[in-house]
Amino acid sequence: MTALSLVTVTEAAQAATPLTDAALTALRNEGLTAFTAHGLPTRTHERWKYTRVSPLAEVSFIAAPATGDADVVRTAEGQALDVPGALRLVLVNGRLRTDLSDAAALTQAGISVQTLSDAIAADAAAVRSGLGQALALADNPFVALNTAALSDGLVIRVAATTQASTPLHLLWITAPTAGAAVLVQPRLLVEIGRGAALTLIESQTGRDGDSLTNRVSDITLADDARLTHISLHNDSRQARLLTALQARIQRGAVYDGFALTLGGALVRADLRVELLGPGAEARLNGAYAAGTGQHVDTTSFIDHAAPHCTSAQTLKGVLDGTGRGVFQGRVNVRRVAQKTDGHQLHKALLLSRGAEVDTKPELTIFADDVKCSHGAATGELDEDALFYLRARGLDADTARSLLIEGFLDDVVELVADEPLRDALTAKIHQWLESRS
Amino acid sequence: MALIEIRNLHASVEGKDILKGVDLVIEPGKVHALMGPNGTGKSTLSNIIAGRDGYTITEGDILLNGQSLLEMEPQDRALAGIFLSFQYPVEIPGVATSTFLKAAINARRKAAGDGEIDAMEFLKLVKAKAKELGVRDDMLKRPVNVGFSGGEKKRAEVLQMALLNPRFAILDETDSGLDIDALKVVADGVNALRSPDRSFLVITHYQRLLSYIVPDVVHVFAGGRIVRTGGPELAQELEAKGYADYTGAAA
Ligand SMILES: Nc1ncnc2c1ncn2[C@@H]1O[C@H](COP(=O)(O)OP(=O)(O)O)[C@@H](O)[C@H]1O
Ligand SMILES: [Mg+2]
Numbered sequence: 209m210t211a212l213s214l215v216t217v218t219e220a221a222q223a224a225t226p227l228t229d230a231a232l233t234a235l236r237n238e239g240l241t242a243f244t245a246h247g248l249p250t251r252t253h254e255r256w257k258y259t260r261v262s263p264l265a266e267v268s269f270i271a272a273p274a275t276g277d278a279d280v281v282r283t284a285e286g287q288a289l290d291v292p293g294a295l296r297l298v299l300v301n302g303r304l305r306t307d308l309s310d311a312a313a314l315t316q317a318g319i320s321v322q323t324l325s326d327a328i329a330a331d332a333a334a335v336r337s338g339l340g341q342a343l344a345l346a347d348n349p350f351v352a353l354n355t356a357a358l359s360d361g362l363v364i365r366v367a368a369t370t371q372a373s374t375p376l377h378l379l380w381i382t383a384p385t386a387g388a389a390v391l392v393q394p395r396l397l398v399e400i401g402r403g404a405a406l407t408l409i410e411s412q413t414g415r416d417g418d419s420l421t422n423r424v425s426d427i428t429l430a431d432d433a434r435l436t437h438i439s440l441h442n443d444s445r446q447a448r449l450l451t452a453l454q455a456r457i458q459r460g461a462v463y464d465g466f467a468l469t470l471g472g473a474l475v476r477a478d479l480r481v482e483l484l485g486p487g488a489e490a491r492l493n494g495a496y497a498a499g500t501g502q503h504v505d506t507t508s509f510i511d512h513a514a515p516h517c518t519s520a521q522t523l524k525g526v527l528d529g530t531g532r533g534v535f536q537g538r539v540n541v542r543r544v545a546q547k548t549d550g551h552q553l554h555k556a557l558l559l560s561r562g563a564e565v566d567t568k569p570e571l572t573i574f575a576d577d578v579k580c581s582h583g584a585a586t587g588e589l590d591e592d593a594l595f596y597l598r599a600r601g602l603d604a605d606t607a608r609s610l611l612i613e614g615f616l617d618d619v620v621e622l623v624a625d626e627p628l629r630d631a632l633t634a635k636i637h638q639w640l641e642s643r644s
Numbered sequence: 645m646a647l648i649e650i651r652n653l654h655a656s657v658e659g660k661d662i663l664k665g666v667d668l669v670i671e672p673g674k675v676h677a678l679m680g681p682n683g684t685g686k687s688t689l690s691n692i693i694a695g696r697d698g699y700t701i702t703e704g705d706i707l708l709n710g711q712s713l714l715e716m717e718p719q720d721r722a723l724a725g726i727f728l729s730f731q732y733p734v735e736i737p738g739v740a741t742s743t744f745l746k747a748a749i750n751a752r753r754k755a756a757g758d759g760e761i762d763a764m765e766f767l768k769l770v771k772a773k774a775k776e777l778g779v780r781d782d783m784l785k786r787p788v789n790v791g792f793s794g795g796e797k798k799r800a801e802v803l804q805m806a807l808l809n810p811r812f813a814i815l816d817e818t819d820s821g822l823d824i825d826a827l828k829v830v831a832d833g834v835n836a837l838r839s840p841d842r843s844f845l846v847i848t849h850y851q852r853l854l855s856y857i858v859p860d861v862v863h864v865f866a867g868g869r870i871v872r873t874g875g876p877e878l879a880q881e882l883e884a885k886g887y888a889d890y891t892g893a894a895a
Pocket of ligand 2: 687688731816817
């Protein structure tokens with residue numbers, strides 16, 4: 209299916225931001241060619257089996273303006289994670305706003321933070337090599353489209369052995385224009401050097417209005433590097449958010465990810481993780497809630513390409529009204545990947561008859577000495593627990609809320625750092641308060 | 645007036661008659677023990693008093709201070725002063741014990757027209773009671789009953805009772821899973837709560853608990869009803885002779 213408006217806006221973005229580097233210009237064109245050739249994915253696409261994006265073809269998009277008064281930030285702050293002490297970088301419609309960001313975030317020793325265009329101007333080849341190729345352009349139309357638009361976004365590089373003591377917090381704000389649907393396509397590059405460590409927090413927020421944010425992250429962890437990556441997707445009611453993450457994890461490195469999705473009409477996370485050296489570890493945990501008018505999809509592919517690697521993914525979702533949840537998880541264990549430890553679990557709590565969840569965990573194993581498991585469970589609120597709480601005097605609504613909160617908080621326990629856990633549970637609590 | 649009065653209570657589950665005419669009157673300040681073989685309906689009776697659904701009451705009534713409980717929601721019964729220490733306390737992942745205790749205390753305060761408990765006051769209160777009952781501080785941080793041993797669960801139940809100050813408390817096999825030291829601690833906790841206007845129904849298999857919580861009245865429960873009533877000496881008789889006399893008669 210073609211989506212003319214997406215192509216037109218992306219072409220215009222290319223024209224407005226010409227790149228001097230030939231290789232990157234060629235890559236952009238490859239992206240555009242791939243997207244125009246394949247169009248929007250349909251349900252025959254395995255990775256898009258349960259998520260319909262064809263309505264995007266009907267929307268007339270415009271390029272997102274670089275707007276953002278202080279007011280935009282104020283609304284976003286209410287939606288974002290609140291992590292005291294984190295250094296904040298504000299990106300409005302994909303563009304870094306230094307005037308709204310913490311200056312110290314840009315000047316930390318051993319940590320370089322640049323806009324994507326500055327990084328390209330400084331060293332295009334370095335940017336080119338940081339762009340992952342795990343999500344092949346031909347198979348991933350939205351990654352192709354993002355690649356075609358390559359210019360907005362951020363590059364974060366942590367030098368070898370640097371232990372970042374303060375978390376970086378990226379506050380992504382999508383600010384639609386009244387009466388129009390905006391298209392925002394930022395790219396995030398994160399490179400953690402050998403033995404270095406960083407905590408990266410991302411909060412995707414948005415102002416009311418029609419929008420499509422198509423964000424791609426390319427993450428590279430060198431040997432023994434560590435990235436704690438906490439994401440919150442808490443967009444406005446009409447917002448559509450497509451995120452793709454490709455992570456390359458080398459020997460002994462640890463990618464510790466947790467994503468919480470609470471707001472947005474359509475939120476799709478495409479995760480592609482490659483465990484490339486012995487002892488590499490990936491955790492892709494998360495929680496989500498989807499009510500009427502919300503569709504939340506997590507589709508992941510974890511590739512064990514080396515022996516002695518560990519991957520763990522526990523995802524919990526609460527579905528209410530006519531909310532819809534999707535989990536497609538595949539763990540691939542290559543022949544060389546002996547002693548793999550791979551676990552995957554999706555648990556859904558259905559609060560209404562109209563809610564629905566589709567899960568498809570998949571294991572493909574080519575090695576013979578591995579410990580792998582996967583599972584999916586879907587249930588309703590535990591009647592015994594409800595009675596227990598009510599027998600202690602809690603009214604039925606309070607009891608239900610407490611159980612829902614507990615269901616989600618339970619998976620937040622997997623986040624090791626207490627302030628980060630507190631920030632996440634505070635958002636879950638805020639979400640529950642707002643729905644009652 | 646009796647604090648609790650159960651009149652000719654008949655109840656069934658999924659078409660199966662479980663309670664077959666329970667009559668029980670408990671005066672304020674009294675401790676009654678209910679002893680009997682397994683599977684005869686003691687927990688069913690407890691659950692029905694606390695308001696669990698899924699049971700069909702075919703006959704009879706349950707009165708608290710002369711008011712029928714049958715049409716009341718479980719939470720309203722709890723707020724009216726009914727407390728059930730569960731035979732099998734429920735595990736609630738993700739909900740910290742302290743959060744749960746605070747919610748329960750606040751529900752009670754709200755019903756009484758008071759504001760929410762102050763955070764410091766709450767901590768002080770809970771820590772003091774927890775210490776008395778041998779409930780470790782780290783248990784308060786853990787999710788409700790998750791990973792608790794059998795004995796820890798029962799202590800946590802008694803802690804809840806101590807915090808919620810019920811008028812009528814049912815202890816459904818609170819002694820099971822407790823070693824002798826824990827049994828003493830729990831019994832001390834219960835005894836500390838004995839007062840002229842609070843009553844207890846202590847359900848147990850064993851006389852052991854009743855040496856620490858000395859009952860005023862002992863009932864033998866079999867076949868879905870009370871088949872014999874006596875004083876504390878009846879518990880000793882049952883300990884010596886077992887329930888063989890009753891299991892046959894009950895059928
Ligand atoms: N929800 C239920 N569905 C079917 N049978 C039940 C249910 N609850 C209890 N029963 C049955 O009722 C009887 C009494 O059980 P219970 O009250 O637990 O006995 P006790 O506490 O005296 O051991 C048992 O035969 C039990 O199997
Ligand atoms: Mg029982």
